[in-house]
Amino acid sequence: PTDGVIVIDPVQLKGKKVYVMLSCTFRYGRQDMDVMGVAFRRDLFLVTRQVYPELQDKEKLTHTKIQQKLLRKLGNNAFPFFFEFPDNLPCSITLQPGLSDVGKKCAVEFEVKAFCGENQDEKIDKQSSVRLTIRKIQFSPEDSKLLPSAETTFEFLMSEKPLHVKLSLPKETFYHGEPLKANVEITNSSSRNIKDISLSVEQVTHVILYSNDKYVKSVAKEETSDSVPCGTSLKQEYTLHPLLAYNKDRRGLALDGRLKHEDTNLASSSETDLSSEHSGQNTHSVQTGCILTRSPETPSDEPEVRSGRRGDGASVEFELKFLFQSTTTTDYNFT
Secondary structure, rough: OOEEEEEEEEHHHHHOEEEEEEEEEEEEOOOOHEEEEOEEEEEEEEEEEEOOOOOOOHHHOOOHHHHHHHOOOOOOOEEEEEEEOOOOOOOOEOOOOOOOOOOOOEEEEEEEEEEOOOOOOOOHHHEEEEEEOOOOEEOOOOOOOOOEEEEEEOOOOOOOOOOEEEEEEOEEEEEEEOOEEEEEEEEEEEEOOOOOEEEEEEEEEEOOOOOOOEEEEEEEEEEEOOOEEEEEEEEEEEEEEEOHHHOOOOOEEEEEEOOHHHHHHHOOOOOHHHHHHHHHHHHHHHHEEEEEEEEEEEEEOOOOOOOOOOOEEEEEEEEEEEEEOOOOOOHOOOO
């Protein structure tokens, strides 16, 4: 929910009404590219409420203790408002622009706007309105019983026995600034020698508007020279650090929507991704905007081959999804 208080001067209104509007907008092009009255933006959610003259008693519109304190402090010319978000709205997300990009960027933005007029449908005069950009974020509980894991078995050509690889995480949800510890178990019964192991945390962004576009960016990577000769096994914990500080200038990286003059962090995961996967339902179809997932990918390579086959080399790789979230408002901004 979104709640607040607006202070008005009834004398200056001259009989006009006061409205408060909550909007969620998906901008998918720069503002200077808007031509012929066609804007590269789409309103995902828009609701307007009349605040003055009052349609209900102030007590019925007051939902929080902060509103109560503000109303007592600001006097009779202060009026409360309250909105609720629908469940399928995306969170505030911004795609990081490049160094040469100017103007507004691709983003999901939320805004509260107060304005006065004869009715709510008339054109809003900038001199008779005030707006405030807000962020919609989601938090995750610290306790999670789910321990994500994935494993695969790969049979090499001309090898009688397979290679078995298992990747597991100590928990499902990781928080901004927290190191990600991944456990890798390899049982190499094949006739090949595993020469190196690399892990990467990939940010997967689904930009959903008229089509479902997918962008994959690696935000942390660990390359090791750990080897697993044939007939041996390995059990090792690796630590990765998916931080915005290491990805500052990367164009197209998804960030938590930022406010003016305020730093942010890598975008939080959209929880509907994993919950829908567990329930067997596809919730992507009812959301428009930017949807985020995270996955650590584990390739185990033989002679310098990253993927596929080349000569005598081969690579084995698979991925595992997890959540990347904020815990409380106190640790939300991470530098």
